[in-house]
Amino acid sequence: MLKNILILLLSAALAALLLMRPGVQPVQIAESAPVLPVPAPSVPEPPPPVPSPVIPEASPPPHPITTLLNEARVNAAMAGAAIGFCLINAKGETVLAEDADIAFIPASSLKTLTTATALEILGPDFRFTTELKSTSPIKGGVIQGDLVISGGGDPMLSIDDLKAWAADLKQRGLVRVTGGIRADASLFPGSLYGDFWNWGDIGNGYGSGVAGLNLNHNRYIIVFRAGAALGSPASILGTDVEIPGVAWNNEVTTGAPDSGDGVVIHGGETTSAIHLRGTVPLGAAKFQVTGAVPDPAGLAAHQFRRALQAVGIQVGVGSASTAPAGNSLLQHTSPPLIEIITSIHASSDNHETECVFRMLGVKAAKPSAEVIREHWKPRGLEFIGLRMEDGCGLARADFIRPFDLARLQLLAGKGPQGPAYKASLLSRDGLRWKGGAMSGVRTSTGYVTGKSGAEFCYAFMVNHYADGKAVSELSKRVMDAMLGL
Secondary structure, eight states, X not given: OHHHHHHHHHHHHHHHHHHTXXXXXXXXXXXXXXXXXOXXXXXXXXXXXXXXXXXXXXXXXXXXXXXXXXXXXXXXXXXXXXXXXXXXXXXXXXXXXXXXXXXXXOGGGGHHHHHHHHHHHTOTTOOOEEEEEESSOEXXXXXXXXXXXXXXXXXXXXXXXXXXXXXXXXXXXXXXXXXXXXXXXXXXXXXXXXXXXXXXXXXXXGGOOOOSSOSGGGEEEEEEEOOSSTTOBOEEEEESSOXXXXXXXXXXXXXXXXXXXXXXXXXXXXXXXXXXXXXXXXXXXXXXXXXXXXXXXXXXXXXXXXXXXXXXXXXXXXXXXXXXXXXXXXXXEOOOHHHHHHHHXXXXXXXXHHHHHHHHHHHHTSOHHHHHHHHHGGGTOOOTTOBOSSSSSOSTTOBBOHHHHHHHHHHHHHSTTHHHHHHHSEEETTEEEEEEEXXXXXXXXXXXXXXXXXXXXXXXXXXXXXXXXXXXXXXXXXXXXXXXX
8 A cells, every 4th residue: 555655656746846847837737628429431432434445546557549649659660750630529529639739730620720711701701703805995896905814813813714715706897906915913012933832833833823813723734655665765646735845854654554643843933944853654655744833924915815816816916005904804713712612621732722721812902821810719729830932732831730620610610601511511421521641641621520520620630640541541440439429
C-alpha cells in the first residue's frame, strides 16, 4: 500500500512541475464527453467500365477514275506523262479533281473557249459578210476603174462564190473593167499566223493563215506520184487551184508502201518559195497533200480575175490605184455562226476557229483573249493560269487548267446559248465532247450522262507522253468509267 501512495505522490509532483512550465495551459476535462458514432465500414466503389476499343471507320474506296489514273501514272508506257482530270456535277460541285489546278497544253479542246464565247457574244445567227465594190459605177457595160473585194473575215468563202459573183455581173451587162482587181484583207490586222505557231505547221493545210479576206480556207491540194523504188524522188503532178507567184522546191521522196502522208510543207507569209519535204508511199499514183496558201488576198484577187474572164468580162492588167471604192455591187454572207461552230467541233478546223476568234476582238476593239476573259469573269470563271496565244489551240504556248475547262462547259451549258452549244458538239452514247490532239498532247472536254441519268461536265488532259497507244487506251477506260456513274 505504501508503494501505491509513493506512486501517487510522484505523479502529483510531476504534474505540478509541468503546470509550472511557461505557455502550458491546464486542460479542462468535461464532466461527460459526448460519445461519437462509430462510422460504418466503407464499401469500395465499383471500377469504371473499360471502354470498348475504337475501331476506325474504313476509308471509302477510291473513285474508279482515280484508280485508273493512278494505274496510268505507274505504267511504264506513260512514264513522265502529266495527267489532269476534273469532273463537275450539274450543281457545280467538284466530284473529282486529279491535278485539276495545274495548267496543261489543251490542243484543240481550247476551241470550246472560242466557240462558247462567240455563241453568246456574236449570237448563233451572226454571219460574216464579204462585199464587192467598185471605184465607179457600171456605165455602158464598163467600170472605169477597179473592182475591190472587201473581206469580212469569212472563213467559208469559196471559189464557187466568186464564180457566182462573176455570173451575176455578166447578167447585169458588165463587159469590161478598165482597172484591176484589188483585195482588201485589212479587217484582221497583223500576221496571218499565230506568233507561237510552229514553223512545221504554217505551210501545211491545217496551219493555213487567217486574213480579213480568205478563200477556200486558204488551202490548196498538191498531187504527187511516187517514184519507182524506195528513196527515189516523187514528182509533182499539179495543184487543184493555181497558186500565183510560187516556186516549188520539191525534195519529196518515196517511202514504204504503208507509210502514209509523210510530207511536210514549209511555206510562210507571202513567200514566193514553198519547200516540200518528206515521203509519199511507194505505189501511190496520185497522192494528195494539203498545203497552206502563202497570200490569201492575192489568191482571191487572182481567182476572181479568172472567174470574170471565164464568163467573158475583160479585166485590166492591174491597178495601183488607191481610189476609194464607193459603189457597192454585191455581197456574200457566210452560213450562220452556229453552222460554222458545228463544223469547227466536227472537223477541228483551225482556220475557221481563228476567224471566229479574231472577229471577237474586232467587234470589241480589244485583244480577243481579253474579250473572252472579261466575258466569263462575272460568272465566277477567273481562268487562273490561262494563256491563250490563239483561239484554236495550235500553239503549244496555250495553257488552261482542267478545272477551268470543265467549269466552262458547265457555264456554257447553262448559259443563254446552252442548248445550241451542246448540240454543236460531237455526240455518241451519252457523251458530248470536243477533243484535241497533237504530238505529246491528248485532251477531251464536254458532257457525260451516266447510267444513273445524272449529267456531268468534265475535262481530261494528258501531256508529255511517248506512247500514244497507251493514252488512247486510258482515254477509252476513263470515258467508260464516266458513263458508268
